[in-house]
Amino acid sequence: MIAAGQTRPGARILAVDGVRGGRLVGNAELAGPISSSDEWIRSRTGIVTRARAGAETSALDLAEAAARRAIARAGLDASRIDVVILGSVTHFRQTPAAAPALADRLGASGAAAFDISAACAGYCYGIGLADSLVRAGAAEHALVVGADKLSDFVDPADRTISFLLGDGAGAAVVGPCDRPGIGPTVWGADGAKAGHVGQNIDFRQAVATGTWPTLRQDGPSVYKWAVFEMSKVARAAIAQAGLTADDIAVFIPHQANLRIIEQQVKRIGLTAGVLVARDIIETGNTSAASIPLATERLGRDNPGLGGKLALQIGFGAGLAYAAQVVELPSTLDQPANNERNSHGIGQE
Amino acid sequence: MALDKNEVLEGLIEIIVDETGADPGDIDPDKTFADDLDIDSLSMMTILTLAEDRFDVEIPDDSIQTLQTVQDAVDFIAGD
Numbered sequence: 467m468i469a470a471g472q473t474r475p476g477a478r479i480l481a482v483d484g485v486r487g488g489r490l491v492g493n494a495e496l497a498g499p500i501s502s503s504d505e506w507i508r509s510r511t512g513i514v515t516r517a518r519a520g521a522e523t524s525a526l527d528l529a530e531a532a533a534r535r536a537i538a539r540a541g542l543d544a545s546r547i548d549v550v551i552l553g554s555v556t557h558f559r560q561t562p563a564a565a566p567a568l569a570d571r572l573g574a575s576g577a578a579a580f581d582i583s584a585a586c587a588g589y590c591y592g593i594g595l596a597d598s599l600v601r602a603g604a605a606e607h608a609l610v611v612g613a614d615k616l617s618d619f620v621d622p623a624d625r626t627i628s629f630l631l632g633d634g635a636g637a638a639v640v641g642p643c644d645r646p647g648i649g650p651t652v653w654g655a656d657g658a659k660a661g662h663v664g665q666n667i668d669f670r671q672a673v674a675t676g677t678w679p680t681l682r683q684d685g686p687s688v689y690k691w692a693v694f695e696m697s698k699v700a701r702a703a704i705a706q707a708g709l710t711a712d713d714i715a716v717f718i719p720h721q722a723n724l725r726i727i728e729q730q731v732k733r734i735g736l737t738a739g740v741l742v743a744r745d746i747i748e749t750g751n752t753s754a755a756s757i758p759l760a761t762e763r764l765g766r767d768n769p770g771l772g773g774k775l776a777l778q779i780g781f782g783a784g785l786a787y788a789a790q791v792v793e794l795p796s797t798l799d800q801p802a803n804n805e806r807n808s809h810g811i812g813q814e
Numbered sequence: 815m816a817l818d819k820n821e822v823l824e825g826l827i828e829i830i831v832d833e834t835g836a837d838p839g840d841i842d843p844d845k846t847f848a849d850d851l852d853i854d855s856l857s858m859m860t861i862l863t864l865a866e867d868r869f870d871v872e873i874p875d876d877s878i879q880t881l882q883t884v885q886d887a888v889d890f891i892a893g894d
């Protein structure tokens with residue numbers, strides 16, 4: 467008979483941190499080629515600036531910087547990490563994955579390492595996986611990173627999505643706990659809507675036409691799905707954690723559009739006092755990085771969040787989505803480590 | 815089965831009021847969503863989706879372009 471591995475009663479997030487692209491690009495700079503305006507972009511999306519990294523910085527560089535901060539914040543040596551999960555859609559190779567190189571750069575040598583392609587849901591997919599792996603005893607400490615350098619895939623003349631996008635990475639360290647610090651993950655995908663967000667052409671077409679692939683979306687239908695379907699998913703995540711909307715102190719949705727965020731608050735039925743992440747205003751949409759970056763900012767701006775219950779939900783290309791309730795780590799409060807400037811990677 | 819247009823109008827006004835904070839007295843069938851009621855495309859999408867749920871009808875996403883006035887929406891929902 468095969469012996470069962472050692473399982474654990476729970477897992478929790480030990481630390482979250484992140485880095486943003488070093489240059490904040492204002493709306494006026496992007497409005498010309500898409501016949502838009504600062505006023506239009508602000509009123510439809512809430513975005514005032516998006517953080518973008520310079521040409522020399524890769525998604526892997528962003529991932530490394532974010533991961534180093536999160537690991538330091540967790541007070542852990544990188545060698546204690548035994549699985550590295552990287553959510554990214556902007557790594558330039560089909561193979562090898564970026565996660566093994568990330569593990570190597572961090573000194574998490576020998577850790578299992580793999581990428582997941584779940585776009586803006588990547589971080590919450592990763593947290594769900596890490597929770598399962600730690601509870602199942604397959605890992606003691608898991609590093610979950612969402613890293614995207616979306617500016618490598620924007621078309622300045624595209625009106626559908628490019629003006630929303632920024633660059634950044636966020637990371638969380640997940641470790642064992644004597645009770646659940648991460649609620650059940652409610653996740654799924656709707657592949658019938660695969661064509662609603664993503665690359666405009668595949669790499670074969672890119673080579674054949676000599677055109678670099680860039681991102682496109684059907685904004686109105688993604689908006690509708692994000693507001694109505696994702697609010698149901700969020701409510702399911704609260705219910706599956708055995709909680710009600712009143713128990714949620716902090717709401718950290720994927721930072722896609724401020725209008726979506728405000729609608730979700732209303733449709734999920736969160737309380738008037740809930741603290742809502744609005745990092746999108748300054749950072750833009752950074753795909754898999756947006757939730758951990760928004761968490762980092764909330765921690766910086768609101769001391770005392772440790773132990774509070776946060777609802778997080780990621781959703782995007784696929785269309786893929788995942789939501790869970792998590793207990794925020796006390797390390798969110800900890801004073802800055804030496805290079806504590808969450809801006810400043812890849813300054814142009 | 816066709817819906818009663820007065821009921822649809824009443825329900826639609828309720829949704830618009832809830833969504834925009836407009837005064838119900840300011841909303842009549844001839845008003846245009848965009849210019850008269852200052853409802854942008856994203857609010858319009860929200861209103862039409864709420865109307866889909868409420869009246870159990872399907873309103874294609876691209877109808878936003880064609881449903882200009884409150885009456886246009888009432889007619890569409892009532893099945894004209």
Ligand SMILES: CC(C)(COP(=O)(O)OP(=O)(O)OC[C@H]1O[C@@H](n2cnc3c(N)ncnc32)[C@H](O)[C@@H]1OP(=O)(O)O)[C@@H](O)C(=O)NCCC(=O)NCCS
Nearest residue numbers: 502506510586625626685686688689722723781782855856
């Ligand atoms: C992208 C988004 C802001 C577009 O806004 P929208 O109001 O739905 O835009 P629509 O395509 O319905 O167009 C409405 C009007 O704005 C105009 N418009 C569209 N994009 C524009 C832009 N970038 N700048 C200026 N005007 C624009 C259209 O021409 C149209 O004008 P008209 O009414 O005079 O014909 C919005 O759909 C959105 O954010 N969707 C959610 C998508 C998202 O967050 N995706 C990320 C998931 S990871």
